[in-house]
Amino acid sequence: MQPHELLDQMQRAGLANLSFASPWAARLFGMTLAAAQKKIFSLQEFQQALIASIQLHEQDGCIDSDEQYYTCWLEALQGLLEQQDLIKPERLGVREDQLLAAAQDRHDHQRSGHHHPHHADSEHHA
Amino acid sequence: MSHDHKIEKAWQALRTEAIESLLNEIGVLDSAEVDQVVHHYEENVGPRTGAKVVARAWVDPAFRQRLLANGLAACAELGIGGPETESLHVLENTATVHNVVVCTLCSCYPWPILGLPPVWYKSSAYRSRLVREPRKVLQEMGLTLGDDVEIRVWDSISEIRYLVLPERPEGTEHLSEAELAELVSRDAMIGVAHLPAHDIAGT
Numbered sequence: 001m002q003p004h005e006l007l008d009q010m011q012r013a014g015l016a017n018l019s020f021a022s023p024w025a026a027r028l029f030g031m032t033l034a035a036a037q038k039k040i041f042s043l044q045e046f047q048q049a050l051i052a053s054i055q056l057h058e059q060d061g062c063i064d065s066d067e068q069y070y071t072c073w074l075e076a077l078q079g080l081l082e083q084q085d086l087i088k089p090e091r092l093g094v095r096e097d098q099l100l101a102a103a104q105d106r107h108d109h110q111r112s113g114h115h116h117p118h119h120a121d122s123e124h125h126a
Numbered sequence: 127m128s129h130d131h132k133i134e135k136a137w138q139a140l141r142t143e144a145i146e147s148l149l150n151e152i153g154v155l156d157s158a159e160v161d162q163v164v165h166h167y168e169e170n171v172g173p174r175t176g177a178k179v180v181a182r183a184w185v186d187p188a189f190r191q192r193l194l195a196n197g198l199a200a201c202a203e204l205g206i207g208g209p210e211t212e213s214l215h216v217l218e219n220t221a222t223v224h225n226v227v228v229c230t231l232c233s234c235y236p237w238p239i240l241g242l243p244p245v246w247y248k249s250s251a252y253r254s255r256l257v258r259e260p261r262k263v264l265q266e267m268g269l270t271l272g273d274d275v276e277i278r279v280w281d282s283i284s285e286i287r288y289l290v291l292p293e294r295p296e297g298t299e300h301l302s303e304a305e306l307a308e309l310v311s312r313d314a315m316i317g318v319a320h321l322p323a324h325d326i327a328g329t
Binding site for chain 1: 132133135136138139140141142143144145146147148149152154155159160161162163164167168172209210231232233234241242243244245246248249250251252263266267268284285313318319
């Protein structure tokens with residue numbers, strides 16, 4: 001991030017409350033705080049994991065976007081959960097495939113079921 | 127318009143969803159608990175929270191003393207705080223001392239007081255340069271400080287979080303606490319901006 005970009009970013013952030021940069025960033029933040037509240041790990045442990053992840057990332061280049069920052073966050077959280085044996089990498093891959101397939105099904109179903117997707121759906125079944 | 131019917135999703139979004147789904151399944155984390163945290167940070171907490179603390183400190187000298195002695199306890203008097211912050215150190219700006227906060231190793235931030243940090247606070251540039259050349263970085267961010275002003279940089283390490291208590295702007299003697307809170311900016315509470323003198327003609 002160049003000097004003028006720091007200022008640009010500052011002006012863009014303005015004074016309003018910031019919301020999350022993306023829905024997945026919000027879920028990561030929420031999961032981390034909720035997990036700490038339930039004492040699955042402490043925020044200090046998470047902080048250490050995040051520091052390590054950021055250090056690793058910064059060996060390859062600077063962090064200057066929320067996407068890069070929350071990618072570090074994701075890696076930190078995943079690492080902690082794997083360490084505690086709550087998540088297994090192979091299960092994660094399988095679940096990702098399942099979620100993607102389910103999303104694809106929903107998408108295909110919507111396309112075939114609604115020829116006028118911009119019209120309000122009047123055939124909702126409760 | 128694209129005719130590609132394949133779903134596209136950022137890998138981070140998919141990975142995050144998979145983690146949440148697995149944690150749900152084994153009963154470690156309930157999505158409702160995650161919703162609660164997200165909702166709290168989207169709706170209830172933000173820089174306006176910190177601004178209330180600052181305004182109270184300006185109008186109530188006894189509160190100000192308590193705030194400087196124990197930030198978290200004083201914030202709790204206003205119903206502000208959360209388990210995310212264990213220790214809050216409030217730094218008082220004066221005519222000759224300017225405080226500014228950074229987290230050089232990651233991005234520690236007093237979430238329950240200020241909400242989510244802006245993207246520049248998390249950037250490599252801010253984190254790596256502020257300690258080394260604070261005067262220059264602040265100047266680049268639009269804050270020029272005189273040579274007679276000492277700059278103190280506070281690195282949010284371990285469990286301590288920092289909040290800068292800016293100086294009350296001139297010309298605000300007649301304002302109410304709520305009106306004062308409106309003047310306080312997030313950037314001033316991080317220490318990268320001053321609060322401008324109050325423009326009476328503009329109100």
